[in-house]
Amino acid sequence: MPATARSARPPVLTPGRPLYEEVRAHLTEGVAAGRWKAGEAIPSEADLAAHFGVAIGTIRKAVDSLVAQGTLLRRQGKGTFVTAHDGRRLMFHFFHIVGADGAKAYPEVRTASFERGRADAAEAAALAIVRDERVIRIRNVLSLDGRAVIVDDITLPAALFPGLTERIFTARDNTIYHLFQSRYGINVLRTDERLRATLASGPTAALLGLPAGAPLLEIRRVAITFRDRPVELRVSRVNTASHVYHNTFGKGEAI
Amino acid sequence: MPATARSARPPVLTPGRPLYEEVRAHLTEGVAAGRWKAGEAIPSEADLAAHFGVAIGTIRKAVDSLVAQGTLLRRQGKGTFVTAHDGRRLMFHFFHIVGADGAKAYPEVRTASFERGRADAAEAAALAIVRDERVIRIRNVLSLDGRAVIVDDITLPAALFPGLTERIFTARDNTIYHLFQSRYGINVLRTDERLRATLASGPTAALLGLPAGAPLLEIRRVAITFRDRPVELRVSRVNTASHVYHNTFGKGEAI
């Protein structure tokens, strides 16, 4: 069959852009809409090819990009699955504090406060909501190697997290992004971070056991899901006396 | 022709791993060895397919990964080129300081000192050289919007940069990584960064016009080329009063 003679396909694939992009968009929509939930398998490549009326190679190209993006996960012989945020996957995808020697460390989290309020101007701008919209504010203290090292101030749009209580929040046995996903169907796709150096003061200094004037690394992170929707604002203050923020650029594997 | 009946191919492709990985390794080797220089075109996909004795689709898969890695660059209708570090490509790939409002800014660079010396223990460890090996130390002051904001202390293994003088270094009209590439054939593939918060003191404070005790963001970066070879150690100290370090994780494009 020549490449141009496409057979009839149930879902309308609007022309103008490559088929694999159409397929990719449909798959992404399916995940975002919860048609396939985190950890579940999507249909086999052969089924998808039949469903969309395209060759299996086109399906593979679409799935490839979603695997690269982190939305899907392939397991040879088993199937293709929606990525689940358990198993510490995003733990280290989005947590970049390591020991000064580069050793990874799992933080121990304690929730210091959990309150409801209304968005101020900065929060509203970061979360793409209107001012005075309801938000949830959480303060966590993270310890590494038994010492308090990080203070996290988290702001969530309350509308996205109905029924979230301190009890539910602290009872989670996994990362916060896993909670987002398992309870609210929110997949964090990417984060945007801005880092500054500041000086310790007030309650933050006290929580970290530091004198006023000690240097702190401040990380202002916005977590983003499908359709560029911000779902979380998190301001972290890190004592970098014995831990550092670690980061690599470029996907170059050795030859 | 069935998939298993491969025709004779001049370069021996060792079995055991996928053909496209073999091809990828050969292409990477060619770039690393300078067979095709930065900005030059590699052979066409059809030529490569004939040369390696594989299908064009296999070549495409190998090239795809090198394009994703940033080593190669495709231009439809023209060819596939070795990425050149001019045109500010790596400028913003590896320079992450932006205005507090997120606006990109081009730094103005002034070289404050250029000296030769011998590696101390920390430099030797970071650059994978032996202690007391010859190094070049450069101190740059970077200004954004007319104000000194960053002090860079750069350490280079002298063996990798023969004949590098302050005159050559400061005469460059482009980024330092472009100089690495154009004069020494060194392609920076990736960087490893560790960030801490520190306090301003001594000459750094003076260069930035800050009082002692002001908070500074310290970035310790190692630049890495093929075969995981470190080629540069750079310690940057950034005044984040009106600029921030910006960073995103996750390649998620909107649906």
Next chain:
DNA sequence: AAGTGGTCTAGACCACTAG
């Protein structure tokens, strides 16, 4: 018109997982 990369097809066989 010729040459390049970009998309897509149809089908083969291999490697892994499960019943």
Next chain:
DNA sequence: TAGTGGTCTAGACCACTTC
């Protein structure tokens, strides 16, 4: 043994660049 993803082929046509 059946079903899944992983690799690879051979060839078609399209879109872009250059002459």
